[in-house]
Amino acid sequence: MHADLLSSGARADIHMVECKGNRAVRKTFRVGYERHFDREVQARITMAEKFPEIPPLLEVHQRSFVTPYYEDILKFSRGESRLVPIWCVIRVLDFLERLYDEGFALIDAHPENFLVNREGGLIFYDLEFLQPYEDSKPDDFLNSWDLVGPPADWLGDEPAGGATTWATHWQPYVGLSAEQCMSLPGWKMRYYRMLHWTSSSLPRAIDRHLPPWGIQAKHKVGKLMRTLFRKR
Ligand SMILES: Nc1ncnc2c1ncn2[C@@H]1O[C@H](COP(=O)(O)OP(=O)(O)O)[C@@H](O)[C@H]1O
Numbered sequence: 001m002h003a004d005l006l007s008s009g010a011r012a013d014i015h016m017v018e019c020k021g022n023r024a025v026r027k028t029f030r031v032g033y034e035r036h037f038d039r040e041v042q043a044r045i046t047m048a049e050k051f052p053e054i055p056p057l058l059e060v061h062q063r064s065f066v067t068p069y070y071e072d073i074l075k076f077s078r079g080e081s082r083l084v085p086i087w088c089v090i091r092v093l094d095f096l097e098r099l100y101d102e103g104f105a106l107i108d109a110h111p112e113n114f115l116v117n118r119e120g121g122l123i124f125y126d127l128e129f130l131q132p133y134e135d136s137k138p139d140d141f142l143n144s145w146d147l148v149g150p151p152a153d154w155l156g157d158e159p160a161g162g163a164t165t166w167a168t169h170w171q172p173y174v175g176l177s178a179e180q181c182m183s184l185p186g187w188k189m190r191y192y193r194m195l196h197w198t199s200s201s202l203p204r205a206i207d208r209h210l211p212p213w214g215i216q217a218k219h220k221v222g223k224l225m226r227t228l229f230r231k232r
């Protein structure tokens with residue numbers, strides 16, 4: 001079967017394949033990542049029906065599974081200056097909250113592990129670290145592990161670099177804390193995001209895109225932006 005390689009990571013390769021006449025994705029895990037494989041498969045078997053954000057399972061093999069392919073119309077990348085659209089952010093938080101309500105944390109929730117499909121639905125395709133709280137569930141979603149990280153003595157699996165948090169993995173690309181997203185009126189969110197974009201995302205983009213001879217100029221521009229647009 002012909003299969004195009006979509007991505008090759010530390011733990012798995014992703015190929016685009018065909019399954020029953022439709023485009024699909026095959027994720028094949030390397031030896032040693034059986035727990036990650038089991039979690040991905042279990043999540044699709046037990047949670048896809050309840051969570052439209054979790055893709056279903058089409059086939060399962062010894063160390064690989066097949067799931068539908070979704071065209072990503074958002075194509076968000078952390079390397080660019082644009083922010084995650086606010087309507088996506090609200091839906092990401094809603095998804096994380098429903099997972100928390102069910103007693104689960106994604107542990108590896110970041111903007112490059114979700115896509116927006118043609119129908120405008122949110123898809124979280126990377127579920128390798130989805131784990132139950134068991135008896136350590138925090139009382140409040142704002143203290144959930146997907147927002148603040150698990151406790152230091154937690155013994156579950158975490159991605160390289162540790163579990164993701166809102167402050168480290170979303171806020172730089174959203175411009176708001178989770179609490180602000182859940183409580184501020186729309187106009188205030190837009191205002192804070194505009195300040196964040198001009199003081200943080202734009203200078204980062206200038207740094208990346210200006211040629212090296214402009215180094216003095218770009219530092220000055222970046223500094224000016226940060227000073228002018230810092231949130232007071
Ligand atoms: N169901 C899918 N539909 C479309 N693209 C996908 C799908 N699953 C994965 N991908 C693509 O493959 C890449 C890697 O997938 P992911 O499951 O995040 O692997 P890894 O665990 O290596 O990060 C994603 O960034 C995405 O571009």
Ligand SMILES: [Mg+2]
Nearest residue numbers: 009112113126
């Ligand atoms: Mg991933």
